[in-house]
Amino acid sequence: MAMAAGLGVLFLASCSVEDTTNSFQRVGLPEPASDNAVAIGNLWIGAWIAAAAVGILVWGLIGWAVLRYRRRANLLPRQNRYNLPLEIMYTIVPFIIIGTLFYFTVVTQNKVLEKQPDPDVKINVIGQKWSWTFNYKSADNPAVGEDVWNAGTVNQTPDLYLPVGKRVEFNLHSPDVIHSFWIPAFYDKLDIVPGRDNVMQVTPTKEGVFAGKCAELCGTYHSAMLFNVHVVSEAEYNAYLKSLVAKGQTGEVKGSVDAQAHGPAIQREERR
Ligand SMILES: [Cu+2]
Incomplete structure (x- = not known):
């Protein structure tokens, strides 16, 4: 023994x-x-x-x-x-x-x-019942020149793109209940609390597609609160942001309902 x-x-x-x-x-x-x-x-x-x-x-x-x-x-x-x-x-x-x-x-x-004062990429993440909205603050990115966004619904898992080797800052905001932003391969996880925006900084070190989840039981369709994280080269990252500009997904939106009102790309298919 x-x-x-x-x-x-x-x-x-x-x-x-x-x-x-x-x-x-x-x-x-x-x-x-x-x-x-x-x-x-x-x-x-x-x-x-x-x-x-x-x-x-x-x-x-x-x-x-x-x-x-x-x-x-x-x-x-x-x-x-x-x-x-x-x-x-x-x-x-x-x-x-x-x-x-x-x-x-x-x-x-x-x-x-640890927070770096000047991260390379800033993304305002909104965790809402029951999906995610990603606002890329890319107005000062010369390759893009505008803030762009992408959002999911319970029926449509959204994608999050991150450039490899760059310092990324997530500003986590919730308009409704407590959610939790979790990318298991990053190990790090942070709650998203209404009325209090939490900030997380991380540097993705490996290219690939990773799972993202809400790690706080937040309501009926909590299990649908998934997202796909694509860690890509800077060129691919910029190309993705430009594709959002081409779809008209510019500016900043505050949640999937808002996103549906703004964006022709998002279908009106949220469950009641
Ligand atoms: Cu949630």
Whole structure:
């Protein structure tokens, strides 16, 4: 048992979310696709290593006590109480464990929440019952020259385009209830609270198509609150924004109902 436990800790210690295509080594986490994902993933694995080490020690001591002090005769064993050094030890050790976890959590949190004063791309995201609206603040992008938008409905999953390797700022706004903006491959997630716009910054590091979801049970069609994240080259990103200009989806809209009123591209098919 001790050997299996030791192997377990060794396995976890060899885990990292960086530079691995082996999902076992990432403990089942998705392949990280943003700068924050690596920091969050390694904090997660580190917490598992700490939990496994404590668990193995406790299970080991329980197993040892059960075997070593199993009943051999009908005699009552010697009764001990008030072991002061032991009591001090098991008061201090949890503080050390919590302090260590706290330290690494704060370091990771500071990195993840770090905001650059001048991000490359700004997108106003609206999470509304029950889809997403993406407003690309691209008026000062010389390749586009206008703010453009794209929106989904419960029947139409919207697309979100991001340029790879660029600092992206999401301004998260909700006109109705609490939603949560989550791209699992980025690991990072932030609630969208009515009356309070939250800001998230991230740098996508890998091209590809990733799933996006609402991570807050927000109502009847919560399960329809999906979006597709396309991380593409800058040229493809600009070409996409220009295609929105060509469709007439310029300016800024505040939600899918608004988007339907504005945009010929969006069909009126929202469920009642
Ligand atoms: Cu939602």
